[in-house]
Amino acid sequence: MPKLIPPVNPVRCKTLGAGTTSNLNVYLMPISCNCQLISVLLHENKKQQMGTGIPLGYMLSRSRRVFKNQMAAEFKDKEIGLTFEQFVILKLLNSNAEFIQQDLADRLQKDKSIIVRHINCLLEHQFVVRITNKEDKRKKNLTLTKTGVEILNRMNEVAVDVSNKLLSGVTKNELEIFENVLTKIQENGDAEEEICNCGNK
Numbered sequence: 001m002p003k004l005i006p007p008v009n010p011v012r013c014k015t016l017g018a019g020t021t022s023n024l025n026v027y028l029m030p031i032s033c034n035c036q037l038i039s040v041l042l043h044e045n046k047k048q049q050m051g052t053g054i055p056l057g058y059m060l061s062r063s064r065r066v067f068k069n070q071m072a073a074e075f076k077d078k079e080i081g082l083t084f085e086q087f088v089i090l091k092l093l094n095s096n097a098e099f100i101q102q103d104l105a106d107r108l109q110k111d112k113s114i115i116v117r118h119i120n121c122l123l124e125h126q127f128v129v130r131i132t133n134k135e136d137k138r139k140k141n142l143t144l145t146k147t148g149v150e151i152l153n154r155m156n157e158v159a160v161d162v163s164n165k166l167l168s169g170v171t172k173n174e175l176e177i178f179e180n181v182l183t184k185i186q187e188n189g190d191a192e193e194e195i196c197n198c199g200n201k
Contacts, residue, residue, distance in 0.1 A: 068084050081125075086118050092108075099142050128142050130142060
């Protein structure tokens with residue numbers, strides 16, 4: 001049995017996505033996985049002889065956590081009383097797709113009760129409203145209000161600023177290589193379509 005190599009400060013694994021601009025795009029589709037298991041697989045893989053030896057799962061997870069923490073700090077500094085997860089939900093609701101709560105739970109791979117708490121907060125702040133689905137009266141679509149669009153625009157500006165800060169010193173060539181590698185990782189893992197360019201307006 002291979003020796004387990006515990007990751008430093010293990011966190012839930014999430015994927016970091018590739019974008020098409022100079023801003024840092026983060027895929028928000030969580031991956032249900034065991035970080036320690038990823039560490040074992042990567043360290044035991046005889047084909048992986050390149051790089052620093054740091055587990056891929058840990059690097060991706062830590063990068064996403066850095067982005068998320070930077071966003072949270074900026075939201076607090078600018079007195080935006082919402083969380084990163086609520087930002088993601090607003091981005092999805094602004095994509096012109098018809099979402100109900102279950103759709104968000106499925107897309108973000110989150111328990112429905114967690115999504116409900118976030119939605120209730122957005123409803124309370126009047127950033128979102130429920131509208132009866134025209135085809136199925138039993139369903140309630142979630143739609144951004146004018147105020148919701150305004151707060152989303154503010155949060156988008158923060159995301160762009162954070163992306164530019166984190167990419168400081170990264171050349172265009174380095175960014176292209178970075179995005180290409182991430183794209184290949186996602187393709188190899190049969191990643192679902194991109195759901196949110198959180199570093200882009």
